[in-house]
Amino acid sequence: MNLINNKYQVIKEFNISNESNTYLALDIINNKNVVIKELVINNIKNWKLVELFERETKVLKNL
Numbered sequence: 001m002n003l004i005n006n007k008y009q010v011i012k013e014f015n016i017s018n019e020s021n022t023y024l025a026l027d028i029i030n031n032k033n034v035v036i037k038e039l040v041i042n043n044i045k046n047w048k049l050v051e052l053f054e055r056e057t058k059v060l061k062n063l
Contacts, residue, residue, distance in 0.1 A: 003028075008036060018043040020053065 002010040008025040011033070015022040022037045039053045 004036060008034060010036075019049055 004010065004023075004025065007027060007029055008023075009028050010023050010025050012024040013021070014024065018040065020037055020039050022035065025034050025036050026032070027034050037053075037056075039050065041050070044050060
C-alpha cells in the first residue's frame with residue numbers, strides 16, 4: 001500500500017513527468033477520493049513553473 005503523509009492511499013498515477021506528478025488517491029481518514037499533484041522541485045530549471053504551480057494551487061483551493 002503506497003501512502004502519502006500516512007493519509008492518502010495512491011490508487012492511480014496520472015501525469016508523471018520531470019517537473020510534477022499527479023495521482024488519484026483515497027483520503028483514508030475521510031474516505032474520499034482526491035487528486036494530488038506534487039512539484040518535483042529538484043528538476044525545475046525554469047522558476048516560472050514554480051510560479052505557475054503556486055497559481056494553480058490557489059485556483060484549485062477555491063473550487
